[in-house]
Amino acid sequence: MNWKAILKIQGIILIILAVSMCLPLAFSLYYASGDALDLLMSIGITLVVGLILALSFNPDKPLRTREGFVIVSLGWIAAAIFGALPFFFNGVFDGNFIDCVFETMSGFTTTGATVLTNIEIVPKGLLFWRSLTHWLGGMGIILLAIIILPAIGLSSTQLFRAEVPGPTKDKISPKVKNTAMILWLIYLGLTVMETGMLMLGGMDLYTALCHTFGTLATGGFSTLNASVAGFNSLYIEMVILVFMFLAGTNFALHFFLIQGRLKEVIKNREWQFYVSLLVIAILLISLSVFKSDLGYNFWTSLRYASFQVVSITTTTGYVTANFELWPAFTKIILVLLMFVGGCAGSTGGGMKQIRVMIGGKFVAKEIRKITYPNALFSLKIGKEHVKEYVMKNVIAFIILFVGLFALISLFLTFRGYDIITSFSASIATLSNIGPGLARVGAIENYAFFDNISKVVLTFSMLLGRLELYSVIIMVYYLFNSKRIH
Amino acid sequence: MNIVIVGGGELGSMVADQLIRENHSVTVIEKSEKQAKHLNDSIDALIINGDGNYVRFLKQANVDKADLFLALSNNDNVNIVSCGLVKKLSNATTIAKVENYSHYFPAPPNLPVDFGIDKTVATKQLSINKLVDLISEPDAMEHIHFIHENVKVIGTVINEHFSGNGMKLKDITQGNAIWENVRIIAIKKDNEVLIPGGDDVLHTGDKLYIIGKSNVLRDVIKFYFASNVKVKSVVIIGGNQIGREFAKRMVKEGRKVTIIEEDEKICQHLAEELDNVLIINGSGLNQTVLSDLDMENSFVACVTGRDEHNIISAVMAKKNHAYKAVCNISNVAISSIINQVKDIDSVFSTESLAFGEIIKYCRKGDILSVTPVPYIDAETIKIKISEKIALLDKPLSKVKFPTGMIVGAIFRDDEVIIPHGDDEIKMDDIVIVFVLPQSKKLVEKLFS
Numbered sequence: 056m057n058w059k060a061i062l063k064i065q066g067i068i069l070i071i072l073a074v075s076m077c078l079p080l081a082f083s084l085y086y087a088s089g090d091a092l093d094l095l096m097s098i099g100i101t102l103v104v105g106l107i108l109a110l111s112f113n114p115d116k117p118l119r120t121r122e123g124f125v126i127v128s129l130g131w132i133a134a135a136i137f138g139a140l141p142f143f144f145n146g147v148f149d150g151n152f153i154d155c156v157f158e159t160m161s162g163f164t165t166t167g168a169t170v171l172t173n174i175e176i177v178p179k180g181l182l183f184w185r186s187l188t189h190w191l192g193g194m195g196i197i198l199l200a201i202i203i204l205p206a207i208g209l210s211s212t213q214l215f216r217a218e219v220p221g222p223t224k225d226k227i228s229p230k231v232k233n234t235a236m237i238l239w240l241i242y243l244g245l246t247v248m249e250t251g252m253l254m255l256g257g258m259d260l261y262t263a264l265c266h267t268f269g270t271l272a273t274g275g276f277s278t279l280n281a282s283v284a285g286f287n288s289l290y291i292e293m294v295i296l297v298f299m300f301l302a303g304t305n306f307a308l309h310f311f312l313i314q315g316r317l318k319e320v321i322k323n324r325e326w327q328f329y330v331s332l333l334v335i336a337i338l339l340i341s342l343s344v345f346k347s348d349l350g351y352n353f354w355t356s357l358r359y360a361s362f363q364v365v366s367i368t369t370t371t372g373y374v375t376a377n378f379e380l381w382p383a384f385t386k387i388i389l390v391l392l393m394f395v396g397g398c399a400g401s402t403g404g405g406m407k408q409i410r411v412m413i414g415g416k417f418v419a420k421e422i423r424k425i426t427y428p429n430a431l432f433s434l435k436i437g438k439e440h441v442k443e444y445v446m447k448n449v450i451a452f453i454i455l456f457v458g459l460f461a462l463i464s465l466f467l468t469f470r471g472y473d474i475i476t477s478f479s480a481s482i483a484t485l486s487n488i489g490p491g492l493a494r495v496g497a498i499e500n501y502a503f504f505d506n507i508s509k510v511v512l513t514f515s516m517l518l519g520r521l522e523l524y525s526v527i528i529m530v531y532y533l534f535n536s537k538r539i540h
Numbered sequence: 541m542n543i544v545i546v547g548g549g550e551l552g553s554m555v556a557d558q559l560i561r562e563n564h565s566v567t568v569i570e571k572s573e574k575q576a577k578h579l580n581d582s583i584d585a586l587i588i589n590g591d592g593n594y595v596r597f598l599k600q601a602n603v604d605k606a607d608l609f610l611a612l613s614n615n616d617n618v619n620i621v622s623c624g625l626v627k628k629l630s631n632a633t634t635i636a637k638v639e640n641y642s643h644y645f646p647a648p649p650n651l652p653v654d655f656g657i658d659k660t661v662a663t664k665q666l667s668i669n670k671l672v673d674l675i676s677e678p679d680a681m682e683h684i685h686f687i688h689e690n691v692k693v694i695g696t697v698i699n700e701h702f703s704g705n706g707m708k709l710k711d712i713t714q715g716n717a718i719w720e721n722v723r724i725i726a727i728k729k730d731n732e733v734l735i736p737g738g739d740d741v742l743h744t745g746d747k748l749y750i751i752g753k754s755n756v757l758r759d760v761i762k763f764y765f766a767s768n769v770k771v772k773s774v775v776i777i778g779g780n781q782i783g784r785e786f787a788k789r790m791v792k793e794g795r796k797v798t799i800i801e802e803d804e805k806i807c808q809h810l811a812e813e814l815d816n817v818l819i820i821n822g823s824g825l826n827q828t829v830l831s832d833l834d835m836e837n838s839f840v841a842c843v844t845g846r847d848e849h850n851i852i853s854a855v856m857a858k859k860n861h862a863y864k865a866v867c868n869i870s871n872v873a874i875s876s877i878i879n880q881v882k883d884i885d886s887v888f889s890t891e892s893l894a895f896g897e898i899i900k901y902c903r904k905g906d907i908l909s910v911t912p913v914p915y916i917d918a919e920t921i922k923i924k925i926s927e928k929i930a931l932l933d934k935p936l937s938k939v940k941f942p943t944g945m946i947v948g949a950i951f952r953d954d955e956v957i958i959p960h961g962d963d964e965i966k967m968d969d970i971v972i973v974f975v976l977p978q979s980k981k982l983v984e985k986l987f988s
Binding site: 120211212216228229230231232233442 | 542560565566567573577581582583584585586
């Protein structure tokens with residue numbers, strides 16, 4: 056194992072983290088919210104550890120594929136631990152470090168599950184840091200590190216593959232570094248646009264930024280206890296809805312759009328699937344809500360349904376209505392959408408639209424094969440043939456995803472939680488959504504879980520964000536290092 | 541630069557790797573799905589799985605935005621056609637690797653068709669030229685050419701007749717007019733390579749790498765390292781195109797040529813095509829075949845196209861008293877292992893020759909070329925001085941150079957300087973530096 060390279064990159068990640076903590080510090084000082092010292096101490100510790108690691112190790116060997124996975128997974132864990140320091144020093148969780156890490160990991164993995172029972176009493180600097188973790192994690196901390204990595208003479212290809220997996224490789228530019236830069240620029244552009252539009256709707260810069268971070272990273276942290284419902288403004292809901300939709304789209308498509316390749320965007324099969332899935336789900340849910348005895352008129356049903364469907368599908372997790380009270384049929388649709396998630400190459404989580412498409416087509420192909428045993432069928436997405444190894448990888452991913460979902464649910468029921476809570480907490484963390492059903496429902500939180508369950512759920516969020524393999528490979532290599540060369 | 545490469549095999553990936561390291565944007569079109577996947581996981585380039593002569597894949601590779609197009613697949617037809625297509629799609633400079641050059645580009649009176657290729661790299665021709673180089677001076681077994689044809693590095697082994705055996709380097713070279721005009725840039729003792737200082741002692745069996753003008757080097761070889769052996773006969777093991785063309789050249793030079801070839805049909809062809817060449821139908825691994833030949837004072841070239849075959853027949857030829865045995869290797873990675881085999885005098889790989897040739901055309905920056913030195917793990921780097929750097933206009937003896945490097949030659953205008961302590965590096969010079977791998981980074985820093 057190339058420990059020198061691994062530790063050096065951890066150092067760089069921590070330096071990036073320390074630098075980004077300065078932004079909440081600025082807000083903390085501006086609002087005099089009283090948490091500046093906690094932030095300052097965290098910055099100091101993170102920076103010192105980061106500098107020590109980055110300066111004292113000089114890798115002499117190039118990275119191998121497996122080390123890429125270890126670096127990425129460890130990097131995220133390190134970010135969650137050091138990112139938790141401000142919460143720990145401030146004592147918002149009564150000094151429970153597991154809670155702090157849970158909250159930070161939930162931020163970085165853009166889950167948006169919170170263990171805070173009252174968000175509004177948390178100091179503004181910390182609250183801003185909480186939202187900023189979303190923004191950093193959304194496009195990827197490693198992807199940010201990649202932009203500066205070649206400068207220290209390490210190849211970033213392995214890292215890119217480990218943090219941005221997925222069956223399609225829409226590399227925008229031949230060089231990983233340029234690809235990372237373009238993606239971050241698009242992300243930054245969208246951030247500026249949404250913040251501006253939210254401010255037009257009457258928000259101040261602070262609130263607008265926090266919600267933009269939550270939206271574009273498909274995170275879901277709000278600064279209000281009531282989430283987006285607290286604004287009670289159709290305009291703000293619509294802005295957030297549109298940007299959630301954009302964040303759930305493959306970012307390569309945004310790049311095509313900027314280049315004026317509109318046709319390619321519209322013809323993209325995954326995008327078509329994504330849009331049609333949203334439209335169908337919105338129609339079904341709004342009709343179901345309209346017909347139920349909740350007393351909404353059609354337009355209100357449509358308004359709540361469309362926001363909730365987009366929020367859940369893109370794995371954001373903002374809420375404008377307590378869907379806990381909606382008919383069971385709508386809740387099942389929402390849970391199923393949780394499994395699907397956003398498009399590949401988006402900031403959304405879940406299994407990803409393209410994998411569901413390939414999985415579905417694979418099943419159809421197998422059924423046709425049984426009917427015509429000698430026929431040869433090719434699995435196509437649009438006009439592109441899906442290669443055998445891609446298909447196998449997707450099937451394995453789906454099996455692993457469902458398997459982990461079952462395992463985590465099993466564990467939660469073992470700890471004594473009820474079925475619906477366990478199932479929905481499991482998928483809500485694995486797909487990086489946040490709110491689930493029952494005790495983790497739309498207006499609830501994760502504070503009631505015991506510490507061991509919180510650790511498992513934290514791990515589940517990380518698994519989901521890095522699309523399973525990276526984390527599993529890391530665990531495998533770290534604990535089997537004797538048997539591996 | 542945006543560079544598109546067709547073919548990601550041994551040569552293609554080697555070139556891609558080097559270009560990426562020099563910070564170019566590289567796209568590779570590779571036909572084999574397995575190789576494409578492998579490349580995708582290992583190098584920082586856009587990999588497209590497809591045929592290089594399909595417009596569809598060329599467009600997918602954004603060939604219209606490319607500055608340089610390299611067709612390096614193993615199929616000549618694909619390489620030539622793709623260059624033609626690219627010329628229609630973009631303004632990129634096209635370079636094609638063409639193995640069977642004479643098939644497409646006949647000799648002058650029959651003018652070749654314009655295929656839209658700016659530069660062809662004829663790989664077989666490169667190998668044949670290499671062989672001709674080696675046989676022309678059999679006591680100097682490596683030749684690396686630089687800007688001027690008349691400056692090169694040669695490698696030669698010290699034999700027991702060498703007058704300076706057991707002497708310190710400075711005692712041999714000082715005040716000697718011939719030695720003043722060349723420079724020993726490396727000494728290989730057993731498997732250790734060192735950059736020499738004045739106090740190093742030379743022994744029989746050491747291999748010296750010397751840079752200088754060709755005519756001076758010839759004198760050095762003649763006076764100090766020649767073994768009075770006249771190479772009369774040439775034995776070529778393997779009768780494919782390289783062997784055949786090389787045989788023709790050797791016959792023209794009036795040498796006695798023998799070709800050993802396993803395949804009976806090819807032997808028949810060779811016998812029909814070549815005059816004054818002894819064709820033997822048999823294997824180069826067969827002791828009886830070899831002992832039937834009079835190998836004394838002969839030059840043996842092993843070019844069967846199979847690496848293992850070449851290596852073993854070269855060793856066997858030496859056991860049968862061949863004077864020199866050289867072999868062609870296609871797997872570049874194993875050439876450093878063959879390094880350990882003392883009996884083989886020189887190894888060359890068609891891929892590395894083509895690599896050097898191609899890289900020369902891709903260069904824009906100050907590092908003009910990097911040529912690996914055969915047999916040892918070291919490189920010669922050619923650098924053009926175009927910025928003000930710290931070591932300019934200082935006597936070289938005053939500059940603090942890192943260990944593991946040596947300035948071999950300085951080109952100024954049309955003049956060549958083999959530098960001594962009081963020489964200086966000036967603006968616009970082209971400097972040839974010899975480096976051991978561990979010092980490469982320091983050297984790059986020194987010159988940028």
